Amino acid sequence: MELRKSYFADQRKDDLHEIGQPRPRSDSPGHVTGKTAYFADRNFPAMLHLKMVRSPHHHARIRSIDISEAEMHPGVVKILTAKDVPHNVYTILILIQIGPEDETVLADGKVRWKGEAVVAVLAETERAAHEAAAKVKVDYEVLPAVFDMEEALKPGAPVVNEYHGRNYYLYDSGECRKVRFGDVEAGFAGADHVLEQTYQSSPIEHAPTETTGCIVAPEGNDRFTCYTNTQAMFFTLDNASIILQMPGNRLHFVGGTVGGGFGGKVDVIVEPIAILGAKLTGRPVSFIYSREEEMQISSPRAAEKVVIKDGVMKDGRIVARKVTGYTDAGAYSRHSPYGAQKGAGHYPGPYTIPNVWIDTYCVYTNRTPSSAMRGFGVTIGDFALEVQMDKLARLIGMDPLEFRFINAYRDGDMKAHRQPTEGAALIECMQEASRAANWPVAEKFMAMSSYAKGA
Amino acid sequence: MAKIPVQFTLNGAEKAEFIDGGTTLLNALRDKIGDTSPKGGCHQGTCGACSVIIDGELRLSCLTLAETCNGAAITTTSGLSQDGVLHPLQRAFLDAFATQCGFCTPGMIMAAKVLLDHTPDPSRDDVVEALSGNVCRCTGYEPIIQAVLTAARSNSQNAA
Ligand code: FES
Ligand code: FES
Numbered sequence: 040m041e042l043r044k045s046y047f048a049d050q051r052k053d054d055l056h057e058i059g060q061p062r063p064r065s066d067s068p069g070h071v072t073g074k075t076a077y078f079a080d081r082n083f084p085a086m087l088h089l090k091m092v093r094s095p096h097h098h099a100r101i102r103s104i105d106i107s108e109a110e111m112h113p114g115v116v117k118i119l120t121a122k123d124v125p126h127n128v129y130t131i132l133i134l135i136q137i138g139p140e141d142e143t144v145l146a147d148g149k150v151r152w153k154g155e156a157v158v159a160v161l162a163e164t165e166r167a168a169h170e171a172a173a174k175v176k177v178d179y180e181v182l183p184a185v186f187d188m189e190e191a192l193k194p195g196a197p198v199v200n201e202y203h204g205r206n207y208y209l210y211d212s213g214e215c216r217k218v219r220f221g222d223v224e225a226g227f228a229g230a231d232h233v234l235e236q237t238y239q240s241s242p243i244e245h246a247p248t249e250t251t252g253c254i255v256a257p258e259g260n261d262r263f264t265c266y267t268n269t270q271a272m273f274f275t276l277d278n279a280s281i282i283l284q285m286p287g288n289r290l291h292f293v294g295g296t297v298g299g300g301f302g303g304k305v306d307v308i309v310e311p312i313a314i315l316g317a318k319l320t321g322r323p324v325s326f327i328y329s330r331e332e333e334m335q336i337s338s339p340r341a342a343e344k345v346v347i348k349d350g351v352m353k354d355g356r357i358v359a360r361k362v363t364g365y366t367d368a369g370a371y372s373r374h375s376p377y378g379a380q381k382g383a384g385h386y387p388g389p390y391t392i393p394n395v396w397i398d399t400y401c402v403y404t405n406r407t408p409s410s411a412m413r414g415f416g417v418t419i420g421d422f423a424l425e426v427q428m429d430k431l432a433r434l435i436g437m438d439p440l441e442f443r444f445i446n447a448y449r450d451g452d453m454k455a456h457r458q459p460t461e462g463a464a465l466i467e468c469m470q471e472a473s474r475a476a477n478w479p480v481a482e483k484f485m486a487m488s489s490y491a492k493g494a
Numbered sequence: 495m496a497k498i499p500v501q502f503t504l505n506g507a508e509k510a511e512f513i514d515g516g517t518t519l520l521n522a523l524r525d526k527i528g529d530t531s532p533k534g535g536c537h538q539g540t541c542g543a544c545s546v547i548i549d550g551e552l553r554l555s556c557l558t559l560a561e562t563c564n565g566a567a568i569t570t571t572s573g574l575s576q577d578g579v580l581h582p583l584q585r586a587f588l589d590a591f592a593t594q595c596g597f598c599t600p601g602m603i604m605a606a607k608v609l610l611d612h613t614p615d616p617s618r619d620d621v622v623e624a625l626s627g628n629v630c631r632c633t634g635y636e637p638i639i640q641a642v643l644t645a646a647r648s649n650s651q652n653a654a
Pocket of ligand 2: 299592594595596597629631633
């Protein structure tokens with residue numbers, strides 16, 4: 040691969056002599072010899088195994104929990120319920136002041152999605168933990184559930200999460216994240232064509248080959264070492280500190296070796312309860328998702344719905360864009376309010392559009408809480424808006440690549456969320472793509488530059 | 495629960511353990527014997543991360559009961575390099591960027607080794623078929639296929 044340094048002359052003055060050269064990965068020798076230490080490769084004497092009792096219902100009130108029979112099961116050492124968790128109601132992003140705390144470590148009085156953790160069983164063997172978990176009796180009163188974002192936003196829909204009190208995240212801008220730029224209705228009125236399309240996606244599971252988990256060992260000095268495959272070490276440490284009401288200096292996190300993450304291991308899910316188990320029993324604890332839990336319980340990418348309305352001129356200029364985006368957070372926030380907010384900034388795409396109106400909603404439903412995954416908040420949006428770009432090009436009978444050249448943002452252009460464009464390279468990328476894919480465009484587009492207007 | 499004795503060779507070394515009946519070979523190797531090179535990605539025979547070689551055959555150690563391995567000769571990826579020199583497959587995986595997170599790698603190398611032991615000069619289709627029981631979420635498989643083909647070529651060069 041050739042690096043065209045001229046495009047980025049202002050940004051990188053150094054030699055970049057590593058670029059374009061193959062270099063061995065520093066972790067590969069460990070991988071090919073089987074020496075890389077993943078969290079589950081630690082083994083401790085007298086280690087306990089943690090299994091969760093999970094909600095079989097999408098939405099239900101918990102009338103009672105009876106652990107008496109499970110406690111008698113041979114090999115069971117400890118059973119944890121909500122009352123054992125020092126700070127049971129939490130939310131991950133509280134660390135950056137994005138509240139309210141809306142999720143329980145162990146369900147307290149209510150479950151809001153099928154698979155929610157209710158009771159944690161710690162036993163001498165995995166098998167004993169499994170068997171005892173099956174003996175925990177939870178009496179549920181099933182409540183009406185809502186699975187569709189638009190249904191959830193209708194008046195009278197069942198309230199999914201009382202900590203929000205409504206089925207959407209309340210931003211400081213109101214019921215949704217808003218971008219207002221120019222006059223979108225005037226833009227539509229003056230457009231040669233208007234095209235409105237709806238795009239939808241389902242949740243997507245990351246499916247890492249190594250499932251989510253951790254092993255916690257109590258140390259002699261009242262500290263706990265947590266071997267984990269989290270993708271977010273400090274986030275997890277700080278949240279564990281809040282949930283356990285334990286100073287961070289008593290928590291030692293060891294990790295960084297992750298058997299596939301893709302964003303699926305940034306939630307704080309297994310560590311706090313495993314540390315609590317280790318604290319209350321004084322023994323090492325292993326909490327590792329089964330493959331089934333990884334696929335069904337761990338947060339997926341959010342389902343999204345994107346409605347895009349564009350006004351376009353016959354000469355190829357997009358003059359107005361209105362987007363309403365919906366992100367299905369599932370029952371709890373996790374990272375989704377942030378994902379929906381990213382979408383708001385992103386929906387114009389790498390295009391300069393003079394009139395823009397964007398509303399993005401983060402919606403609560405009784406589905407598995409969604410969270411981070413590879414560009415969450417923008418990936419589905421990119422799919423939607425690039426399909427939309429192709430449709431618009433077809434509508435006006437223009438080559439789809441030339442259509443993108445006409446609308447491409449360039450340095451100095453003001454984006455709809457009022458960040459001036461800097462360091463743009465879309466035009467140069469498209470010029471390369473045009474050559475590489477043998478998809479010729481008119482000479483004037485090959486002469487354009489992200490730096491200089493008017494070409 | 496009464497323990498069951500098992501005895502086998504692991505990468506040429508004699509091993510003997512007392513295990514609980516029903517213990518999988520995967521758990522026996524990892525938790526009892528301390529060879530963590532086989533990985534547990536599913537514990538239900540679908541991912542191939544736990545692949546080992548038992549008496550020359552590729553086996554899923556998560557679906558093999560340890561008590562059935564008495565007298566067997568077991569090979570795992572941790573036993574492949576000799577005196578610090580990488581096996582040609584390990585070398586090829588390293589050079590071809592055939593590992594990312596690395597979690598599938600030991601299982602992939604086991605599957606590839608059994609292929610090359612039986613078919614020293616495999617076609618690309620042979621490689622794809624041989625790796626079809628092993629899931630990799632990261633690499634997109636192509637570098638792994640190339641690594642196995644490269645290792646086969648370097649083997650035949652050494653033999654020539
Ligand atoms: S762990 Fe054996 S096939 Fe997945
Ligand atoms: S390298 Fe990650 S699963 Fe293959």
